[in-house]
Amino acid sequence: MQSLVYLIPLALALGGLGLWGFLWSLRSGQYDDLEGAGWRAILDDDEAPPPPPRRAG
DSSP, rough: THHHHHHHHHHHHHHHHHHHHHHHHHHHTTOOOHHHHHHHHHHOOOOOOOOOOOOOO
């Protein structure tokens, strides 16, 4: 029972820290575009680099 004196405040502090982190991420816009990253991974908009120039010789 003595350990509950330490574990309950520790659990509440960790829960509060997690809640604070979640609210911070909401306010900073981390969840604004949920599908964009998935589509950027699928679509290939990059052009192939041009071939290196040939040396005359």
